[in-house]
Amino acid sequence: MQEEFFSALAAGDPVKMESLLKKRLDQVIPAEKIINEDLVPAMEKVGVKFQKNEIFLPEVMLAARTMQVGLKILQPKLAGGKREFAGRVVIGTVQGDYHDIGKNLVAMMLEGAGYEVFDLGTDVSPERFVGGVRKHQAHLLGMSALLTTTMPVMEQIVRALAEAGLRDKVKVMAGGAPVTRDYAGRIGADGYAPDAGAAVELAKKLRRM
Numbered sequence: 001m002q003e004e005f006f007s008a009l010a011a012g013d014p015v016k017m018e019s020l021l022k023k024r025l026d027q028v029i030p031a032e033k034i035i036n037e038d039l040v041p042a043m044e045k046v047g048v049k050f051q052k053n054e055i056f057l058p059e060v061m062l063a064a065r066t067m068q069v070g071l072k073i074l075q076p077k078l079a080g081g082k083r084e085f086a087g088r089v090v091i092g093t094v095q096g097d098y099h100d101i102g103k104n105l106v107a108m109m110l111e112g113a114g115y116e117v118f119d120l121g122t123d124v125s126p127e128r129f130v131g132g133v134r135k136h137q138a139h140l141l142g143m144s145a146l147l148t149t150t151m152p153v154m155e156q157i158v159r160a161l162a163e164a165g166l167r168d169k170v171k172v173m174a175g176g177a178p179v180t181r182d183y184a185g186r187i188g189a190d191g192y193a194p195d196a197g198a199a200v201e202l203a204k205k206l207r208r209m
Contacts, residue, residue, distance in 0.1 A: 012062025047197035064108035092120035099146035
């Protein structure tokens, strides 16, 4: 069945997704179990294939949107109307930068992997990142920069978290086309992800630390 869910995601087919979910729900399988045993593993497979360059960005975007369709169908059927999440993530593109395609994909992939994601959008100041982490009691913070001129804001965000007394409460992930693993380390981030699939793997790793 998991392979069928992967097929629906890879094809970006919300009609097939809805049909598969109806079949599983008719079998009286709990929505939480469908998410954890069917949807999440299927989406993880999409991420792995993306990292191996076996599928490409447009396909991943379609898969992520189809995953969201599935989650919306299952949401009302969760016990108590609530879902158990793998962790809470605050994400945004840093101040001065309005690029959002990569950030949006990371957010969708993280949601598909079972995380509760709070997307602050683009042009996010260090103060707003800090406020988001505090408000949502985030376990992870994802910051993206697509311009070399906005990369220094990332260091300001890490510093602002420390000044607010939150640095030891949240793991910081950095990404974006001009960002490198070395740069992320130099500014004090906990990890670097070159793409959405890697961001999901990094989130899992950091949550275990």
